[in-house]
Amino acid sequence: MSDQVENLQIENFKAFNSIKIEPKKLNIITGRNNTGKSSIIEAVDLVNNPSNIESFSSHGIRDLINLDAESSEITLNGEKTVKIRPPQSFEEINEAVGRKFVNEYQRINEKFDDDDETEEVSEEDISAIIAQSQDLSEKMTNKATVIEHEEEKNVFFDNVGTNTRRQVIASIIENLHPEQADEALDNIDRLVYPLPWNMGENNILDEYRLGGHHLEQDDTVVQEKIEKFVEEHELIENFSGFRDGEIVLEREDGELDSLPLAYMGDGFRAIIGLVRKIIVSDYNTVLVEEPENHLHPGYVSELVDFIVNQTKNSEIQFFITTHNADFIEEFYEERFKEDEDLQEKFKLFRLQRRGFVESMSYEESRKELEDLKMDLRGNK
């Protein structure tokens, strides 16, 4: 993502009717469950990466539109807008379903083709495929949602079941590759399962626990940065470094031991995973859901130091959701009391029932820390 978010207008998106927030560099979004914390970072992600929409709703993409409205609109910095709406016509759906067929057809062609070069799908084939998709389009009418973004328009579908995909693929094979139909249909599951229709992957960091394979992928510079973080924050005793995807510890006698990362606790793998993700990504905007999960309180403190350091010394803008009072409290510890740079760049959003958003500066949220904690822990 490239744009720093100076303001974000959200209209009829999930629980929000109409809000306009003006974030700073470090934005903590808190509130009880189901108050819309995730919706804010989803909105930021969506306006930058509209195709991520498929990963946002397990119930149905159209559910992202506020119940009282016909469509949703999210606008970033007053200029970049994404609009979510139901399709306006059957043709709009049919064309999109047809495109899905074309994609399947291309994929199947690749499987059938012995050559390395994939054949272009001809216009005739495309027309035939779209014509074939009419039946399915009718079934998909209530599953389609249109996303308009910078003069582009895309139609997305709620999860398409395996049986439907099997039908589509069987139909394509029988009609367009009749000579290979028997063999292909025998192996149809190999065609159905490898590539689901909905492949949306959002940029919200919610699964980043470090694994050995990550370290094996990383170049030396990244690995050195992570090692430096572990050493500076004294996350584990006798740490010597990473090697071949394993963690190396120095014994008292000076000998080195290697341990698979899987042997380390979830907390260690989570904090290092998050730090790594931020280091290796070139995001200017980092969206993180509940980063304190799995972390020991000592690690929470180290994580907050890292986030504060990145806020002050990098181009990264953070949007962090949490309902953990201890994580929030860490930002007001004595070591940040005189940190004007941090305080200037910090903003806390407390989400209330019915889609209300309260905005607080560092100083104001510090004053109300006890109330925030009570809100998160108590029965308000």
Add this chain to the structure above:
Amino acid sequence: MCLILCEGKYDTLFLQQVIENSSELETDRYTGKEGDKLYQQQDYMESFEYKSEEVLVKGESGKDFQLQIYKNQLLDFDRKYNSHFLLWDLDGAEPENKFEKYETHLQQRFEAHKPVNLEMEIESENELFYSIKLTGQIADYQFETPVIAFKTNLEEEANINHQEHNKEQKTERTKELASNESVLEFFESNLIQEID
């Protein structure tokens, strides 16, 4: 339950005494609570001990706490209380000054829902008090907060000097003010009759 938010300890005592002295509100189900940090308010609001009360007079530890709890609880007032009131000390300033402070704070707090509208109307006054109505709207949430404001403050009107008077003397002077006929009359017309 009706919630009355005051600024300080003797305000709380004063209002409790006004309620006790009034013949307009025939209830003994009222209580005063003073001095807690604002976050503890939620605790006793929810607690069994106060659930059955008809009126809860809550004293905050100063003007800023009263404003903070007002901001924090505003969206919940309609859900938690049948009615709510504020007791202000204006300390000789114009009511508009206090109103502007409330307006600024609410606009900052709810900047995501611009425009936040707050209006003030002085409904009546006597020598000591104003009766004020604050009305406002944040997105689709409309609220109305009646306020009784000391033109000066309780200490001045009850002749309390915190340096010179001990606790008993302060309590006595506060009770004396609460039994003043014109004071009672003003509160009965502008607050007690409104308690729902």
